[in-house]
Amino acid sequence: xxxxxxxxxxxxxxxxxxxxxxxxxxxxxxxxxxxxxxxxxxxxxxxxxxxxxxxxxxxxxxxxxxxxxxxxxxxxxxxxxxxxxxxxxxxxxxxxxxxxxxxxxxxxxxxxxxxxxxxxxxxxxxxxxxxxxxxxxxxxxxxxxxxxxxxxxxxxxxxxxxxxxxxx
Amino acid sequence: xxxxxxxxxxxxxxxxxxxxxxxxxxxxxxxxxxxxxxxxxxxxxxxxxxxxxxxxxxxxxxxxxxxxxxxxxxxxxxxxxxxxxxxxxxxxxxxxxxxxxxxxxxxxxxxxxxxxxxxxxxxxxxxxxxxxxxxxxxxxxxxxxxxxxxxxxxxxxxxxxxxxxxxxxxxxxxxxxxxxxxxxxxxxxxxxxxxxxxxxxxxxxxxxxxxxxxxxxxxxxxxxxxxxxxxxxxxxxxxxxxxxxxxxxxxxxxxxxxxxxxxxxxxxxxxxxxxxxxxxxxxxxxxxxxxxxxxxxxxxxxxxxxxxxxxxxxxxxxxxxxxxxxxxxxxxxxxxxxxxxxxxxxxxxxxxxxxxxxxxxxxxxxxxxxxxxxxxxxxxxxxxxxxxxxxxxxxxxxxxxxxxxxxxxxxxxxxxxxxxxxxxxxxxxxxxxxxxxxxxxxxxxxxxxxxxxxxxxxxxxxxxxxxxxxxxxxxxxxxxxxxxxxxxxxxxxxxxxxxxxxxxxxxxxxxxxxxxxxxxxxxxxxxxxxxxxxxxxxxxxxxxxxxxxxxxxxxxxxxxxxxxxxxxxxxxxxxxxxxxxxxxxxxxxxxxxxxxxxxxxxxxxxxxxxxxxxxxxxxxxxxxxxxxxxxxxxxxxxxxxxxxxxxxxxxxxxxxxxxxxxxxxxxxxxxxxxxxxxxxxxxxxxxxxxxxxxxxxxxxxxxxxxxxxxxxxxxxxxxxxxxxxxxxxxxx
Numbered sequence: 001x002x003x004x005x006x007x008x009x010x011x012x013x014x015x016x017x018x019x020x021x022x023x024x025x026x027x028x029x030x031x032x033x034x035x036x037x038x039x040x041x042x043x044x045x046x047x048x049x050x051x052x053x054x055x056x057x058x059x060x061x062x063x064x065x066x067x068x069x070x071x072x073x074x075x076x077x078x079x080x081x082x083x084x085x086x087x088x089x090x091x092x093x094x095x096x097x098x099x100x101x102x103x104x105x106x107x108x109x110x111x112x113x114x115x116x117x118x119x120x121x122x123x124x125x126x127x128x129x130x131x132x133x134x135x136x137x138x139x140x141x142x143x144x145x146x147x148x149x150x151x152x153x154x155x156x157x158x159x160x161x162x163x164x165x166x167x168x
Numbered sequence: 169x170x171x172x173x174x175x176x177x178x179x180x181x182x183x184x185x186x187x188x189x190x191x192x193x194x195x196x197x198x199x200x201x202x203x204x205x206x207x208x209x210x211x212x213x214x215x216x217x218x219x220x221x222x223x224x225x226x227x228x229x230x231x232x233x234x235x236x237x238x239x240x241x242x243x244x245x246x247x248x249x250x251x252x253x254x255x256x257x258x259x260x261x262x263x264x265x266x267x268x269x270x271x272x273x274x275x276x277x278x279x280x281x282x283x284x285x286x287x288x289x290x291x292x293x294x295x296x297x298x299x300x301x302x303x304x305x306x307x308x309x310x311x312x313x314x315x316x317x318x319x320x321x322x323x324x325x326x327x328x329x330x331x332x333x334x335x336x337x338x339x340x341x342x343x344x345x346x347x348x349x350x351x352x353x354x355x356x357x358x359x360x361x362x363x364x365x366x367x368x369x370x371x372x373x374x375x376x377x378x379x380x381x382x383x384x385x386x387x388x389x390x391x392x393x394x395x396x397x398x399x400x401x402x403x404x405x406x407x408x409x410x411x412x413x414x415x416x417x418x419x420x421x422x423x424x425x426x427x428x429x430x431x432x433x434x435x436x437x438x439x440x441x442x443x444x445x446x447x448x449x450x451x452x453x454x455x456x457x458x459x460x461x462x463x464x465x466x467x468x469x470x471x472x473x474x475x476x477x478x479x480x481x482x483x484x485x486x487x488x489x490x491x492x493x494x495x496x497x498x499x500x501x502x503x504x505x506x507x508x509x510x511x512x513x514x515x516x517x518x519x520x521x522x523x524x525x526x527x528x529x530x531x532x533x534x535x536x537x538x539x540x541x542x543x544x545x546x547x548x549x550x551x552x553x554x555x556x557x558x559x560x561x562x563x564x565x566x567x568x569x570x571x572x573x574x575x576x577x578x579x580x581x582x583x584x585x586x587x588x589x590x591x592x593x594x595x596x597x598x599x600x601x602x603x604x605x606x607x608x609x610x611x612x613x614x615x616x617x618x619x620x621x622x623x624x625x626x627x628x629x630x631x632x633x634x635x636x637x638x639x640x641x642x643x644x645x646x647x648x649x650x651x652x653x654x655x656x657x658x659x660x661x662x663x664x665x666x667x668x669x670x671x672x673x674x675x676x677x678x679x680x681x682x683x684x685x686x687x688x689x690x691x692x693x694x695x696x697x698x699x700x701x702x703x704x705x706x707x708x709x710x711x712x713x714x715x716x717x718x719x720x721x722x723x724x725x726x727x728x729x730x731x732x733x734x735x736x737x738x739x740x741x742x743x744x745x746x747x748x749x750x751x752x753x754x755x756x757x758x759x760x761x762x763x764x765x766x767x768x769x770x771x772x773x774x775x776x777x778x779x780x781x782x783x784x785x786x787x788x789x790x791x792x793x794x795x796x797x798x799x800x801x802x803x804x805x806x807x808x809x810x811x812x813x814x815x816x817x818x819x820x821x822x823x824x825x826x827x828x829x830x831x832x833x834x835x836x837x838x839x840x841x842x843x844x845x846x847x848x849x850x851x852x853x854x855x856x857x858x859x860x861x862x863x864x865x866x867x868x869x870x871x872x873x874x875x876x877x878x879x880x881x882x883x884x885x886x887x888x889x890x891x892x893x894x895x896x897x898x899x900x
Contacts, residue, residue, distance in 0.1 A: 016411070021431050029386075029429040034378040035371025037558070038430070039509055040591040044839040047509065075371035088369045092361055092805060095813060096231030097368030098375055098509040098558025123848035130839065132509045132559050133231045134816030136850040138809075 002068030006031060007077025019065025023057075024048045026064045027074060035075035035101045039130070046129030049102035050074050056109035058128075075101035084108045087146035095133035103129045107143050116147050199224065200259025200551065207335035209297060209343065210290045211263035212242060219332040221246070221318070222254045226264035227283075228274040228530045229257075230560030231813070232868040233806035235364045238283050240802055244356050245291025247315045248331065251363060257554040260532045272533040275565055275698060277770035277866025280802060284864050292347045300344065301337035302329050311348070359805035364556070376528030376555045379515045381584040385414055387576050388433045388588065390442055391422040391597055394832040396693055397447030399423065402440055410436035414583075419575035420542055421568070426576065430588055449693050449832030457692045457829060458500075461605035461626045468626070468688035470664075474671035478682030483620035484609055493612040495721055497714060500893045501706035502826035504601035504699050507844060510558025511594040514569040515586040516577035522549035523577065527570050528557030534638065535570040541641035543574030550574075561817070562698035566599040566634070592837040595827070599697025602628050602670075606710045610680075616722035618733070620682040623674055623710070628691035629664035630698060636660040664689060669698075673707030673769060673873060677740055678715070678733035694829065700817055701869040704769040708873030709880065709894060712765035716881040717890060726764050726881065727753055739797050740766055743775035746856055747795035751777035760790065763881025765874035770866030772798040776815075776874040778882040786899035787886055789819075789851040789879070794871055796855065799862035811855045811871040818875035820845040823895050 003012045006027070017026060022041075027050070028034050036059060039047030043058035050059045051073040078085060084107045087093075094100045103126070110117055110125040117125070122143050131139070199211045203222055206214040214222040223242050229235040235255055243250030258264050265271055267286075268278040295315060302320040303310040306327060314321050320329045367373040392398060402423050404416035412432035417424050423440060427433035487494050515526040516539065523545045527535045532552040540547035557564055573587040589597070604627045611620040636656040643652050670687045699705060719729035727748045734740045744766045748754070756762060759781055766775040776794045780787045794811050801807050824843050828835045836842040876894060883898065884890050891897065 018411070018431075025429055025431040029431075032380075033371075034374075034380070037375070037510070038377060038588070039511070039558075040839055042591070042838050042840070045509070045591075078370075080370045085369045089361070089365055092365055092809070094231075094362075094365055094368040095233070095809060096229075096509065096557065096559045097364065097373050100368050101371050104369065127846045127848045130509065130844055130846060132507060132561075132817065132844065134813035134850075135809075136816060136845075136847040137812055137853055139847060 002065075004067050004069065005071040006033075007073055013064065017064060020063045022060050023050065023062045023064045023067055023072070024059035027059065027072070033074050033076050037098055037101060039099070039102075044130075045099070046106060047099050047102040049105040049129065051105060051109060054109070054112065056106050075105060078104065078108060082108060083146040084111065084142070087142040090145060091138050091142045093135050093138040093142050095135055099129060099131045099133075100135075103131065103135075103139055107139070107146070110143065111147055117143065199261045199263060201256055207294075207338050209294045209338070211261065212258075212287065212290055213246070213294050215294070215332055215335045217332055217335055219330065220254050221248055221252065221331070222256055224258035224264075225255050226258040226272065227279045228554060228557060228560060228564065229364060230274070230530065230557045230564065232279075232810060233362065233803065234274070234279045236360060236362045237280050237802050237806060238287060239363060240355050240360060241283055241287035242291045244353060245288035246295050247354070248291075248318045250355055251360065252318075255363065260536050260552045272531065273565060274530040274560070275562060277772070277868045277870060280867070281771065281799075281863065281865050289347075293343050294338075296344050296347050297338045297341040298331050298334045299348070300341045301334040305329075305334065305337060356802050357800075357804070359803055362806065373556055375510055375558050376513045376515070376526065377510055377558075377586075377588055379526045379555060379586060381515070381517065384515070384584040384586055385426050385428060385580070386430045386433050386586050386588060387424050387426045387573070388430070388437050388590070389419065389422050389424045389572055389593070390437055390440060391593070392444040392447065393596060394444065394446040394449055395695060396449050396832065398445045400443040400445045402442040404440060406439040406441070407436045410439055412436075415580055416440070417576060417579045419572060421572055424572070424576045424587075426580065426585060434590070446832060452692060452832045453830050454828045457603060458605070460690055460692065461603070464626045464688045464690035465605065465607055465624060468690055470689040472665055472670070472687045472689065474668075474687060475675045475683055475685040477684075478620075480620045480622045480682040480684035483611055483682040484622055487611040487620065492614070493721065494609060495612065495714075495717060496607070496609045497717060497892055499606040499608065499710045499713065501604050501709060502894060503603045503694060503829070504705070504821050505595055505598045505827055505842060506559075506561045506563035506697075506699060507595065507842070508557070508559030508561060508563050511591055512563070512569040512589040513587055514573035515584060516543070516570075516573035517584040518543060518545070518574070518577040518581045520581070521546045522551075523574055524551045524553070525570060525574065526553045526555055527567065527573075528555045528564060529567050529570065530560050530562070530565040531567055534565070534567040537638060537641040538567050538571035539574035542571035543578040545574065545578070561700045562702070563598065566697045568597075591839070595837055595842055596834045599633075599695045600827075601699030601702075601705060602630065602696050603694075604706050608710065608714050610714070610718055612718065612722055616724065618678070618680045618718055621676065621678075621680045621684075623685045624688060625671065625674065625707070625710070626688045626690050627670040628689060628696060629667035630669055630696045630702070631667045632660040632664040632691070633696055635663040669703045671703060671707065673704035673767065674711060676711055677737050677768060678730070679735060680733065700814065701769055701872040704767065704869070704873040705818075705821070706894075708765065708767040708769070709876040712767060712874065712877030713880050713890075713892065716763070716877070716884065720884070725754065730764075730766060739773045740768060742858055743773045743795040743797050746858060747775040747777050747793055750795065750854065750856055751779065751793040753777060761882050761886035763878045763883065763885055765877040765881065767873040769870050769873055772796065772865040772867060772870040774811075774870045774874050776871070776878040778875070778878040780882045780886050782886070787883065789898075791852045791854060792875070792878070793854045794856065794874070795858060796867070796871060797858040797860055798867045798870065799860050799864040801857060801860075802864060804857055807857055807867050808855045810867045812853050814869060814871035815853055815875050816845055816850055818872040819850070819879075821894065822876040822879050823898060826895055
């Protein structure tokens with residue numbers, strides 16, 4: 001069975017793992033890292049977000065066979081003092097906290113690609129991460145804070161988002 | 169009611185000193201969790217010899233902030249930095265019963281309001297006992313001592329002792345009847361950073377689905393998709409042969425597949441051949457339900473009166489015959505799903521007639537009861553561990569998941585079994601917010617005053633279903649089945665008639681001389697549950713929309729119109745005036761439109777203004793402004809969080825497509841066909857907290873009811889079209 005890099009360590013997966021098994025369940029159940037969460041099993045909610053070769057991916061629909069030889073980073077591998085995590089603590093973003101590992105991983109990926117995102121950039125990048133507790137306003141502020149900039153304007157208005165087409 | 173700090177500390181408290189010495193006075197068993205050798209003056213507090221202060225949190229932390237807020241109350245009373253207090257989730261014990269409900273339940277926005285006095289008193293009494301112990305030890309009068317954050321100080325001599333140094337001696341101190349008074353709050357009233365944030369930011373926080381035990385297996389359950397249906401037969405051969413599967417067993421809700429992991433269990437379950445009996449709701453559709461609701465408006469067997477002042481029927485009849493202005497309208501609100509971010513789940517470990525359960529729940533007592541009933545355990549031998557949970561919103565008070573996990577575990581003794589529901593399971597086997605249909609009529613006299621208000625709603629009782637289930641679980645098992653069912657039915661029907669949640673929020677605060685509100689019962693049989701703000705969630709939409717209709721019919725400003733009928737309600741008036749001012753009501757920029765709503769729920773007051781602009785394909789919510797009065801505030805930032813939370817949760821219900829019923833089952837299954845609000849659809853939210861010395865009251869739910877009506881009223885202002893059914897259309 002292939003190896004993968006998990007949070008900087010090389011991991012060889014046991015032979016009995018079906019390569020179709022979603023990465024989420026391999027990480028949670030076989031590798032013991034339960035920070036990434038199960039929310040929908042269809043890649044619709046983002047709670048399972050991890051980085052694969054630096055890209056934010058929905059691990060609940062990503063077969064583990066497809067990450068052979070790749071580098072996977074989970075919330076546990078972010079270090080705890082990533083600027084996003086620091087901003088999340090400063091602003092007290094989490095409420096129930098269940099969606100937050102996924103939110104944080106998506107935000108970290110956004111800032112890696114766009115160090116100074118606009119409100120529109122944030123909306124687009126984070127629209128795949130659902131929060132039922134309503135932490136969205138704080139997530140926006142925290143991402144701006146992590147980027148070291150203040151929010152551009154107080155309002156971004158409402159846009160409709162079609163998860164099927166990704167169109168706004 | 170006003171509660172000064174001095175009164176709190178000297179008077180012995182409102183909710184009863186009995187709670188302080190909870191377990192020992194009641195002659196009950198000791199509380200389930202007890203650190204060895206600790207000073208344990210009450211059911212919530214332990215101080216260990218090695219210097220830990222441990223707080224038993226008897227409420228569910230589901231995001232609403234009790235992990236921080238209630239710990240703060242204890243720390244304040246004890247004079248010990250709450251951030252250093254170690255929080256444990258309390259076990260099941262009568263000492264932890266919610267005084268508002270006489271059961272161990274988190275809900276109804278009652279946690280802080282019921283804990284305000286008891287927890288501070290519990291902390292203060294413990295502090296006093298430690299000081300008395302120190303006074304004896306130092307041979308000085310007690311009133312020569314003071315404390316400072318966990319340290320007892322004798323200023324005259326400069327001697328100091330930490331609390332834990334006196335913990336052993338304090339055990340033999342008789343709790344005093346009067347307590348030393350300190351001035352001012354150290355921690356209450358400050359926006360302390362939440363104590364649960366760090367673990368929720370670095371992935372350490374353990375939710376129900378994260379519970380991990382040696383040798384643990386994972387289970388999924390296939391249930392009949394038709395409500396009230398049952399299992400006819402199943403063929404497990406192929407499923408059993410799937411790699412990693414340990415067991416396939418039948419339980420009371422369907423067929424359970426137990427495997428090494430979730431994926432294996434789910435793949436195996438797909439290989440099950442199952443035949444279901446559709447049951448009594450076969451053929452039931454959303455359209456059928458609506459038709460029967462219409463019929464029930466006038467033809468229901470049972471009508472429950474909620475409010476009756478003056479003679480609204482006569483006033484209406486008179487107005488109609490005299491040709492006066494009578495407004496009539498029909499409103500409707502659909503079934504609503506909870507969709508907690510974390511699907512339902514529960515872990516159970518059976519050993520003989522005892523069982524250990526790990527459950528993310530709002531009602532550990534119900535977890536115990538249902539686990540005992542469906543697992544066949546002795547209820548007193550069911551140990552419940554409450555975990556963090558990914559959202560509650562009322563769903564996790566219905567502990568069906570515990571019954572299922574226990575039933576599976578019973579068949580695999582000695583093996584921990586973690587039951588995980590899929591999102592599809594969760595959406596299709598929820599306990600939904602009831603669908604309601606409303607008919608309203610009101611009379612405007614020749615001065616444009618409302619002289620009569622008549623509101624009938626068609627609804628079904630939430631507590632009816634709960635009563636039937638719970639009564640059954642508490643009855644002795646030797647009672648004949650038929651008798652048990654009969655008692656359950658009686659309990660159900662009784663509670664239906666007494667179920668005040670159906671009309672809550674429809675008993676209007678407005679000073680209208682003739683008012684009649686009643687509920688016509690029609691129960692289609694869809695499972696019902698408590699949904700954030702319960703009856704207020706639909707009744708506020710109806711009341712505040714219809715008030716708006718009346719305001720426009722009377723050609724009056726909607727804010728001034730409401731204020732006129734709220735002369736005797738200063739707290740309604742204050743939030744309404746505050747939000748109007750903050751939102752620049754009445755002086756808007758061109759192309760902007762506003763709607764307003766004010767509503768009291770769970771003893772707190774919220775008013776909102778929704779502001780729209782015209783977009784390329786409809787309207788855009790530019791911002792929502794909310795003013796809140798929830799009495800004295802313990803942690804302002806958490807209050808703001810909860811207002812943001814409830815508004816956004818309410819916006820999903822106000823805007824997104826509702827679930828539909830076909831053939832007695834929910835059609836939708838996941839977030840693609842039952843969408844919820846996302847970050848790019850979320851407007852800016854501005855929150856005003858009104859300062860108050862009143863007793864703290866609820867905040868978890870209270871900002872939800874005004875959202876839908878404020879939005880509907882804004883849409884009317886923008887488009888001239890009155891929408892009377894949820895969800896609202898915001899696109900052109």
